[in-house]
Amino acid sequence: MSKRFRIPGRLATRLHELGVGASAVLQSAGLAPGLLDQPRIVVTTEELFALWRGVGVNSPNPAIGLELGTETKAEHFDPIALAALSTASFGEAMEQMARYKQLSCPEEIIHEMDDSEWSIQFRWLLADSVEPAVLTDLCFAWVLCIARHGTGTRISPLRLELARQPTHAKIFERHFGCPIVFGAVRNAIIFRSSDAALPFVTSNAELLAMLAPQFDEELKQHKGEESFLRGSGLRSRESLLGDGRRCRRSRANCTSARARCSDGCRMRGIAFSRFLRRLGISWRGTILITLCLS
Template sequence: MLKHFRVAGTLSTRLEESGVSVSAVLRRAGLPQDLFQQTRILVNTEELFALWRAIAEVSSDPAIGLKLGTENRIERFHPSGIAALSTENFGAAIDHLARYKRLSVPEELVHDRQGDEWSIQFRWTLAVEAEPPVLVDHCFAWMLTIVRHGTGMRITPLRLELVQPRTHTKALERHFGCPIVCGSAQNAIVFRTADAAIPFVTRNAELLEMLAPQFELDLKQHTNGDDSFLELVRGAIQQRLTGHRPTTEDVARELHMSSRTLQRRLQESGSSFQRVLDEARRQMARYYLKNSVLELNEAAYLLGYEDASSFARAFRAWEGVPPGHWREANRETTIN
């Protein structure tokens, strides 16, 4: 059973930018002071709720959830958010985000279309207490961020339904551009059914294909629970296979350890940096050749090779055939 959420490291930066002391928030929440220095920030539902309650208590701004859920810099988006923006339309984006949550965290993104209304809810499946209002505000603000970035339009919901009362109703009305209904039976943001078909101007099928390997790896890591050290290293390498060959220093920095410690732990695991790098490249190469229309020189570039010839030699050593032959044989197998 999935028990943990992965907290975005950028939350720490956003809090500081909003004038909220991260140290004070962590103390109030009873969480480790080095939480945001961890490679993968994992918390259970109780800790997640404590974190967001502490944010509301430490901040002097009742609308802090709206501010933290509104992001204009796409480079700060979580990979699942970038992938959602790369989909065809608003409905496809919600389907993508719902799948990611279902497979990676103890939370559900539930949406239902009844007549002309399309209701979207967040449900924390292991919660034993009511979710903090500031977290609810944050989630719905993030949803609005996705749809407005994706469509390039100032889309407004029909209404926002909230279980608990708010002292900043006017701020919510200005932000969402719709009526706020407190005392509802559920927390939900309600759009028009027709909004689901609004195309995304950010649609990028090729980017979505490129993000898919890391996205699926992230799902696998969450689903399988504890990750082995080799999986962590391979994942860190794959995140950096975007046009250059990652070094031991790059990966060690991501994992918050020295290069010497990284190499020692790899040796203790019966491997080496070069071996894990080759495994990461091989896995990604097979994906690119099987699931994309990338030219061989483009795949070589993404995998950090100097040229297509170097990539072809490495691929032939892995698979016993040139990459072009492997692609054709794989396609024939798929078709048959």
């Protein structure tokens, strides 16, 4: 299990877009001033929590976590999210993300389902304190974002359970489209059991077939490793495309793999490029993602 979290390289830009100064956040969090300027940003659980507490302290917007967890531009989805969107259903997407979370951080996505309800929780495996509210909001907004992008609908959960005391209930009700239960014993987002079977309009078996084996191989390599520093880890889409030169394959192997992927997709006659265009991603970019993950 990796002991570090990867921070998206565009976080500073995203904070700026939402009126939050990255330098003020880092100062409040007690983190290095240039942390978010690094080409590859990794932090411990303690540093992650401090970072998101800093965001909460420096933003007057009570919905800051919800906005940071809601992505409107598909080109900013990372490879794990792309793989999730390529699955057949909402339930499969969450299973995919839960499994591959092991690649990138000490975090679990926990699913519990009965005849009527399906609950999703995030567990921080190395945490010594309660996670910041902003991080909780971001995680649940991210789940809803994947669900809505994938299903192509305005799906809403049955309810959202938050351990915190009541605050800004209307904002949360408006964002999630469901009742909010404050003072709960857990932080969880609750969907209908039947929601797990909702089909994804973004489903693409061919793209998943390209990405999934790479994740499986990375998962195998990362088992037993103690940090990102001993393995390649998963990189965000932007970083992957920018750091193609760091791919561990030789030039000959990269060329061969690219040819195999391209030829295989052409042989199947799939509407692959149309799918990628719908998500705002180029064919070339996806090939590079696959190569750099392998």
